[in-house]
Amino acid sequence: MNSTTIELKKQPLAVAAEPAIIEFRGVEKTYQLGTQQIQALKGIDLTIRAGEFIAVAGPSGSGKSSLLNLVALIDEPTKGKVLYDGTEVEKFSDNEITHFRSKKIGIVFQNYNLIPVLSAVENVAFPLQIQSVSKTDSIRRAKLALREVGLGDYFNHRPANLSGGQRQRVAIARALVTNPEIVIADEPTAALDSKTGMDIIELMQELNGSKNTTFIFSTHDTQIISKVNHVIELHDGLIVNA
Numbered sequence: 285m286n287s288t289t290i291e292l293k294k295q296p297l298a299v300a301a302e303p304a305i306i307e308f309r310g311v312e313k314t315y316q317l318g319t320q321q322i323q324a325l326k327g328i329d330l331t332i333r334a335g336e337f338i339a340v341a342g343p344s345g346s347g348k349s350s351l352l353n354l355v356a357l358i359d360e361p362t363k364g365k366v367l368y369d370g371t372e373v374e375k376f377s378d379n380e381i382t383h384f385r386s387k388k389i390g391i392v393f394q395n396y397n398l399i400p401v402l403s404a405v406e407n408v409a410f411p412l413q414i415q416s417v418s419k420t421d422s423i424r425r426a427k428l429a430l431r432e433v434g435l436g437d438y439f440n441h442r443p444a445n446l447s448g449g450q451r452q453r454v455a456i457a458r459a460l461v462t463n464p465e466i467v468i469a470d471e472p473t474a475a476l477d478s479k480t481g482m483d484i485i486e487l488m489q490e491l492n493g494s495k496n497t498t499f500i501f502s503t504h505d506t507q508i509i510s511k512v513n514h515v516i517e518l519h520d521g522l523i524v525n526a
């Protein structure tokens with residue numbers, strides 16, 4: 285594999301002046317497993333600013349998924365505060381949480397989570413149809429999003445007829461089609477070979493640059509980590525590289 289062809293852009297310095305969209309203050313996450321308590325996050329402080337491109341690194345079990353689930357509002361902290369746009373998440377109503385999750389957040393999964401019976405364009409249009417966008421409009425926007433991830437020739441392919449890398453591109457298009465502020469991806473490259481995985485990270489970084497969408501993703505691939513400026517390194521539930 286020729287790693288010299290991979291040119292990930294350096295993060296613009298201006299990002300430091302961007303507003304914080306997400307803040308963690310003393311965040312802890314403890315799971316109850318029968319009588320056992322598992323402390324997955326042990327006091328996390330972090331700030332995610334608009335337009336950032338962030339990798340969450342760390343070995344298996346270090347708390348990456350727990351952290352990303354809190355960023356994605358899929359879960360709530362046991363202790364400490366998560367703030368979105370300066371407001372504590374625990375003060376949001378259920379409606380506000382639903383609004384944030386459908387309008388402000390895009391999620392990409394390790395195993396793509398595409399709907400097998402739908403074509404690529406129908407998969408990407410799906411989140412818009414849930415938001416009651418008209419069929420014509422949602423298909424038009426889905427096609428635009430697929431072109432942005434390099435799949436302009438694959439509108440009518442079903443997931444089974446796409447490669448792993450192409451499926452993950454469809455999933456990224458689906459995450460972006462609603463124009464979210466932040467895309468959260470938990471090990472988006474774990475099911476891919478290292479070259480395809482690096483292509484996916486490079487695509488996310490291009491989209492971060494062209495659309496200014498914030499990205500946060502987890503990985504334990506050291507080659508990927510070496511290409512990213514902002515790395516949050518977790519070990520045993522704590523950030524170790526702050």
Ligand SMILES: Nc1ncnc2c1ncn2[C@@H]1O[C@H](COP(=O)(O)OP(=O)(O)O)[C@@H](O)[C@H]1O
Pocket residue numbers: 315316317322323324342343344345346347348349350351
């Ligand atoms: N739902 C759960 N119930 C109990 N323990 C969990 C649960 N989710 C994660 N854990 C535990 O929390 C710790 C951190 O897990 P996780 O956040 O999944 O780490 P990573 O994504 O880095 O592998 C691990 O010890 C894991 O076993």
Ligand SMILES: [Mg+2]
Pocket residue numbers: 348349350470471
């Ligand atoms: Mg995980």
